[in-house]
Amino acid sequence: MATRSKGALVSIGNSPSDDRPSVEDDRPSVESAEDDRPSVGRALQQARIDAGLTVDEVSSRTRVRIPIVHAMEQDDFTRCGGDVYARGHIRTLARAIGLDPAGLVEQYDAEHGGRPEPTPAAPLFEAERIRPEPRRPNWTAAMVAAIVAVVGFVGFTVFSGDGKGSGKAVAGDATEPAKPSSSPHQNKPSDPKPSDSAIAAAPHDKVTVKLTAEDGSSWISAKDHNGRLLHEGVLKRGASKTFTDKKRIDLVLGNAGAIQLFVNGKEIDDRGEKGQVQRLSYTKGDPEAG
Structure with a gap:
């Protein structure tokens, strides 16, 4: 009986070297x-x-x-x-x-998705450059307009006769010293007593009152027969005020004894004491206290 010889088994396909582990497999990725x-x-x-x-x-x-x-x-x-x-x-x-x-x-x-792209700066710069600047208020013009308005209002009040001290005073201001008057019906403040000619020269169809702060300052008030205020304020020492009206003048003297008073060209002696407040009224003709 014939016998078969056993031959060596040879692998067909991959070589033995392919079965060996690769060096790259041992490296961590x-x-x-x-x-x-x-x-x-x-x-x-x-x-x-x-x-x-x-x-x-x-x-x-x-x-x-x-x-x-x-x-x-x-x-x-x-x-x-x-x-x-x-x-x-x-x-x-x-x-x-x-x-x-x-x-x-x-x-x-x-x-988280990567770093975002930066925003281009040029468009933002252009937008800022063409943006119109807000107009600032002109405070100088506003102040000038306000001053003009105030001055106009004061001037209108003075010339319309609505303010205090806008009455029929014909003498100088209270801050000015008494000066000799050129009117024929007024007497000089320095004369203690007017002459008969001065009294006769006073107009008979009006009442004329002249106040002079001879011995000190005094607060005075003068109104006409309608109650309209002719003057109100302090008459300083040496200053004079003269008021006229067709019918009557009402006076309030805060320091009556310091005031030299002439009514229709005649001096009034009985006008009160220093520091005394007197309310007096005078009409046309011979002066008589009301």
Whole structure:
């Protein structure tokens, strides 16, 4: 019986060398290394623990609120208020606990869609340049207009006779010293008693009253027969006032004894004492106190 010789079995297909493990299979890939690294929040938390710091201490150093620090360590960056603030908080916390902020920010951008493109500055600049400037109010013109209005109102009041002191006073102002009058019916203040010719020269169809502050200043008031105010104020020492009316003149003397009083060209001696307030009324003809 014939016998078969056993031959060596030869593998057809792959060579033995193909069955050996490749050297490149033993090298860890770059992507697997990146996948094995901790997240941004986990890296911040681990670095803080390694530095021996609490969340409160990190918050005090960085001024980032405690709830935001807790959320960031849990990879919750929504409480930061946006990607820009999140990157800023990551840099701040990384510096406080001894990490490289650039690597963590780069990792954050990779995990959140990349860093946004910066906004071009040229269009914004053009918009600001062509924006019209608001007109400022012209305060100088407003002040000039207000002054003109006040002056016009005062002038209108004085010339219309509505203001005080716009009566029928024919003598000088109260601040001016008494001067000799050129009118035929007025006497000189320095004459103690008018002459008979001066009394006769006073008009008979009107009442004329002349006041001179001879011994001191006095507050005086004068009204006509209709009650209209002719003058009101202080008559200083040496000054005079003269008033005329067709029917009657009513006087109020605050310091009656200091006033030299002439009515229709005749001096009135009985006018009161110094410091005494007197109310007097005079009509046409011979002076008689009302």
